[in-house]
Amino acid sequence: MIWGCTTTSEVLLKTQLLPFVKKCFRTTKRCIIQDDSTPCHRAKKVRDFMKTEGVVQLTRSGNSPDLNQIENCWYLMSKRLIRHKLSSKQELINTIRKVWHEEINEKYLKTLIQFMPRRIKADIKVHG
Template sequence: MGKDKDLSPRKISEIKTLLLHTGHSQRKIASIANVSRASVDRIKKKLDTNVDLTPKRAKNCGRKKITTPRDERKIRDICVENRKAPRKILTKKVQDAGINISLATVRRRMKDLGFICRRPAKKPLLTQAMMSKRLQWAKEHQNWTAEDWNKVCFSDESSVQILSDKAVFVRRRKGEKFKEDCIIKRVKHPFSIMVWSIISSKGTGRLYIVEGTMRQDQYIKVLETKMLPQVQEWFPNGEFTFMHDSAPCHKAKKVTKFLNAQKVKVLDWPGNSPDLNPIENLWELMKREISRELINAN
């Protein structure tokens, strides 16, 4: 029979209940709980003095680590140098470095070191010229005030994919792989639609469904029937700045001529920079909600 520090929380709770509610002697309680009388006595003294009964885990208990601090630093360096490598390859590299541990141990050490497997964040692929233009654009607008940005109307198109199995997970047990509620129905070529919208500090505009691929004539129709009425509602005095990116249909001469004729002030925009456009957050929320609805429907 061990000391009370070796007793499980459940056993300590049992002894506590017997002490408080049965009126049995300590000898009797020790017999019932199958512990030493000394353990019962120590727990009673702690109860009498309101001492915490939670057992303290000994510092040196449990199996000793087979890796040294130096090994763990090496594992850390290998993880940093091979962030996208599968665990099996990481384990091989660790073993090649003279650290003879298993894949399971590598996984535990990675967790101890704070490495968690996550999908990589997505960023646009930028050339050096694009980077320079983005920096120049940032410098040109670094002194804009909140009032300046509040007058900007941000627009964009986005493709929404329906019946996609991307980023869907299912919890299943062995033998349930093909259960109806553990599968997701997919099509060879997922259906997608293109949409356009606009946002500003005044709110969100209506969603416009693009028919086929957005061409310059269709885009002018969108600007004329969707964009202009919306921004005129938001800014009756006409003091606004319109933002669209450098997509071919946006920069077509015919489109530029239309915007000039309407006296629309257009915000210069660096190429391949969707991450600068706040409407991307709206698209993300919309797609997440659509994905949730489709998962529930399945």
């Protein structure tokens, strides 16, 4: 994860997550957010904020990266970053943006979504 500063969860939720969610889901009144159930995502302050804003948090195990599509995105990103000899913070930022926009695009994300039923069936088969 790349952060150029430290922020409080409330600032991040109010200025980044909530506006993004409202923009993406402006045609529906119900929004569900999936996270990896880490303690920072389950803090009382975060839960209270989400409840106040009408956002439902989908509870799932953090030990199921195969069912969390963003893990595929981070894996692809790390594979692409390893290929580059980056010598500055700006080169890193530029490369991340390039990979995100050129490779982690709508087509890639749709492919991940299309394979989700197969992953769920495989997970159920293994874990019962």
